[in-house]
Amino acid sequence: MITFEDVVKVYPGGGTAVDHLSMELPTGKMTVLVGPSGCGKTTSLRMINRMIEPTAGRILIDGEDVTAKNEALLRRGIGYVIQHAGLFPHRTVLDNVATVPVLTGSTRRAARAKALELLERVGLPEQFAKRYPAQLSGGQQQRVGVARALAADPPIMLMDEPFSAVDPVVRLQLHDEFLRLQQDLGKTIVMVTHDIDEALKLGDRVAVLREGGHLAQFGTPRDLVTNPADDFVSGFVGRDRGLRGLSFDSAADLPVQAVDGLSLDDAGRPLGWPSDSGLRPTNGTFTKEDSLRTVTDLVISSPVGIAVRVGPDGAADGLVSHHDLADHLASRRS
Amino acid sequence: MITFEDVVKVYPGGGTAVDHLSMELPTGKMTVLVGPSGCGKTTSLRMINRMIEPTAGRILIDGEDVTAKNEALLRRGIGYVIQHAGLFPHRTVLDNVATVPVLTGSTRRAARAKALELLERVGLPEQFAKRYPAQLSGGQQQRVGVARALAADPPIMLMDEPFSAVDPVVRLQLHDEFLRLQQDLGKTIVMVTHDIDEALKLGDRVAVLREGGHLAQFGTPRDLVTNPADDFVSGFVGRDRGLRGLSFDSAADLPVQAVDGLSLDDAGRPLGWPSDSGLRPTNGTFTKEDSLRTVTDLVISSPVGIAVRVGPDGAADGLVSHHDLADHLASRRS
């Protein structure tokens, strides 16, 4: 657990970048710091590995004050992914990733073997290992950055806008990869972004900071969407709050009607809705694991206003109409 | 009208960047070219003002082949907003904007007066006029870029990812300003982006290009969302197609119930829903001008599952429940 205790940072000559920040970032979870430009996100992040020293207050890792440890040793135990990757241009991808293991006394050989494994893990096949960073696309560089931070297998990872340099399509891809990775690794991650969608999608916890380094709200993504602490947070979370909120509700308890009127194949998988002009596509199906948001979208986009639920084998096992959904949504109230 | 007639561009040594592209971009409207990286958007755009010459095919502006005109003169009549603004670092903001009028023979004095007016128009007050580009934020630079392109009052504007360099919050702001501006000016605009949300929000027409420079679909944003031509387009338009589609449907014909059970102020404006623990907020209201998407969102986020419609004066004039909405949505089918 990373604990901020009344942390204050005032830059000499500048204003207050972080103002009496207290929060607890749970172990093994990902906490995202989000907020408008200049609100102190980077400053907060960098105080954890002492790249910046707080003006007042303490930061504890598992109860131990970070200032109690030698700077360099502290940092070697904390992965740090910097904005724009910050790769060493003069080293190959492989050696970039092997940096920290070599620093901590691993043999070059062992470090490289490890690095190769990690590259694999972030989706970079072996042929990239011998290249230099300048020979990679932005998205690939970001992956190397992540691999490099993971190399020492640190329990904690700090990530400062790790996905900001890539285009939206690649970004989505990196998000998914990253979520998968984190599921395997279960690191304590602190990530900075100014993209609220990214924060809500990736964070187990989200800390919303506002100008002047104040913590506006700290909670789960769902808390933020359904119970914004104030106008600033609700403004920041943006429009579509209702729909966004549905993403956190599972479709598991949604009552369904028996399958009827839908063309099915031999295995019971939906083929489409029969009509005068032939079969009309279902435009997608959902499972019990999906969110109510997905279901809402499917109902609306369905040509007949009915969404199809399928089981693990892909066979249709229930239908949801506009009214079924309305009933369910209405019944959640009060 | 800008007409692409079977336009092909093959770069020497490269593959085909644009492949037999034919389309008609209507006068006075904004057409957005969208597609993944490298699909030929920039190339297509730049063939219009002959920054790039097509390998085959013709481009006509109001029926006249662009190659019939002198290059420089053609370009002076077409505003061009380049990615990252491309401002002249050695000229003040004012002189940047005054560039084309001076080129076309306007006196410096007149050009500057005009430039000042345009800066005002894109939301940059007079005090910015004397600054150099380096003294502006990214968003401000983009505005100057737009003002500069507008300065010659060209009937046509080309914009290559004009909003990509700014953060999401500022980008939304620029979008809104830009829509307002275009409403006033009614230029023929061709814009490139790889952000499908931006394309759907800003475009009167959207051309979706795919790898290899093929036109996948050309149509209104609504066409794209409701009738994607193929899997590529529907994949590109992304999830939430149903909800997205609702943005194009007006709430004007949505039947409402009489206002009941809502606390109102003296002028009939909603105060909230009474409950045991006091008033609960309505979480927003809608008008007849809003889209069904807004209404859907309001219904879902409302603490009682009911959205409140207000008239031009802000007084509540109708209520919509989950079921009302479901009825309406279902009734739109077949």
Add this chain to the structure above:
Amino acid sequence: MNLSYLLDPAHWDLGASGGIPMLILDHLGYVALALLAGTIIALPVGLYIGHTGKGSFIAINAGNAGRSLPTLGLLMLMVTLLGLGLLPVLIALTVLVIPPILTSSYAGMRNVDQRVVDAARGMGMHPWQVLTRVELPMALPVMMGGFRNAAIQVVATATVAAAVGRSGLGRLLIDGLAVNDYSRVLAGAIVVAALAVLVDLFLALIQRWIVSPGLKGLS
């Protein structure tokens, strides 16, 4: 243009004290010593200023002031002060090579992407490791550029040593001039220019060898 002096095999006798090979050797000796001394003096200062950012004003202006010192004058001054001998030549030539080495090592360090340095610190490198493993390798292309400039300049300028009675390829120029033997002066000019090109090529090879291929195009 008369190449007879250059082409006369007698002038290429390896052992002869006035022969071109010996002159080249002496010349290269001055060049190497001056570069060595200049590097020892200028490199640490340039690195320090570039690394810390302190005193960059001094670096730039000292560079320019150094360039404005006329080598010939300095040389003659040193001879009148210190007498004949090698030292005056070395001092004058060292003063010549200091500015390019100083400014390029300073600029090389300044140009290092601070985000990369930040990443290095963030991984737990000690300051010395940051300097030697990250900043120096990244500054090398620019630094080598300055060093090569210094080398070319000192190869061309070391000829003034002959004006105060020392050896080196300047002898061909000064002696040729004194006896009105243009063929000899031409030989001197050609050998000096060729030597400069060769030295530069040699340094370019070294540069290729010590500069990471990842930095291509960044210099």
Add this chain to the structure above:
Amino acid sequence: MIQYLQNNHVIVWQALQEHLYLALLPILFGLVIALPLGYLPVRFPKLYHPLVNTFGVLYSIPSLALFVFLPVILGTKVLSPINVIVALTIYTVALLARTVADGLRAVDAVVVQAATAMGYRRLRRLIEVELPIALPVILAGLRVATVSNISLVSVGSLIGIGGLGQLFTRGFQLFYMEPILIGIILSVVLAGIADLIIVLVQRAITPWTRAA
């Protein structure tokens, strides 16, 4: 030293004037030649390396040799200041043409495209957009060239034309420090003043570099 100056102010003054003229004319000529020459590799990128290499070789010809050879090549008189002026012009061009090329090549391609798209024709674009933006780089090169020229002139004294360099040889022949020291100081001061003037001009004509 004061004594020497009092006794020799006429000679020193003449040497200073000659020095100034021998150093500054080549700067002027060099700049005029280097601008178009430096533009060549911008227009024809293949020329960049050949040009840079040629200038590198030119720069490595010892100045004394050039001073001696130019009369033979140009048919000028051996004591003509033209020899020194031409030689220094060659060095200036060798230094500046590369800087001009580098400066122009470093102009952000996006800005050049923006200018083209606004309907600038090539020449006007070069003069109004590319050159001004490259000015800081070009002027930095000019500072180096000016300062180097001022110190190089003195080598001419080895063949009897060298401005302040005459003070060096004179002092040297008499084994007498004063004139050498005076020559060096004046040369450095001259270079400093010339440098300062360029810096001031640069500040005046490139105000945008101080923005941000």
Add this chain to the structure above:
Amino acid sequence: ADSDPLADEPAASGAAGGAVTVGSANFPESQLLAEIYSQALEGKGVTVTRKFNIGAREVYLKALQDGSISLLPEYNGALLAALSPNGVPESATSPDAVLAELKKVLPTGTEVLTQSAAEDKDTLTVTAETATKNNLKTIEDLKTIAPTLVVGAGPEFAERHQGIKGLEEVYGLKFKEFKALDAGGPLTINALKDGDIQVANIYSTDSSIVTNKFVVLEDPKNLYSSQNVIPLIRTEANNATVTGALDAVSAKLTTENLTAYLAQVQVDKKDIAVVATAFLSENGLK
């Protein structure tokens, strides 16, 4: 390159009013003489341009021939040697004989005026120590030990008849090494003092000979024939005024007064112009 359109000064013009470009070699005595000539000419209303300190004889003669300069102080013997590709006739030893020979070989378009009594010979000089140790009086005495000695002089010495070549031909001397330094200048003198060289070519009027107690070796075979100071001038620059002024100077010049005035420059570090003025006024020429 005989007519040069780029020539920036009317250096070669011998216009009636008189305009003369005075040159000098790159050693102080030559500059002093050139300055004396210049001031004398100016005293007679001739316009003078000074281009001193040009270099060795080989260089400044070229400048004279191409018209860059029009007047020079010269030394009759050395000039004769320089202009005689096949060596100087044995007979030419007396000043007048040298002058007669010289007039035969002068380049066209140039002439010499009246020569002065002042002589400044090239010498071979050694330190007093070397002289005593090896019992040296004349150049001939060097014969046995020459192969162990380093000789120093201006670079041109290596190629001249009155240098290494003549020493070998006339005296049969072969030195261990020749070091190119400067023409009787500080390099040579200091090198001799410091022992870097053992034999030096120094001009006989040089005050350092006295100051350092150097020993000038006698020249029994007259390798260094008479070396009287003589003005060498381009014919077109000459006229009665010029001749008159220069002849007056030559008439007053003696080896002794030249040595004394030169010492003012070399030892007292007086300004050459000041010393030249002193010479002229003290000799009633001003």
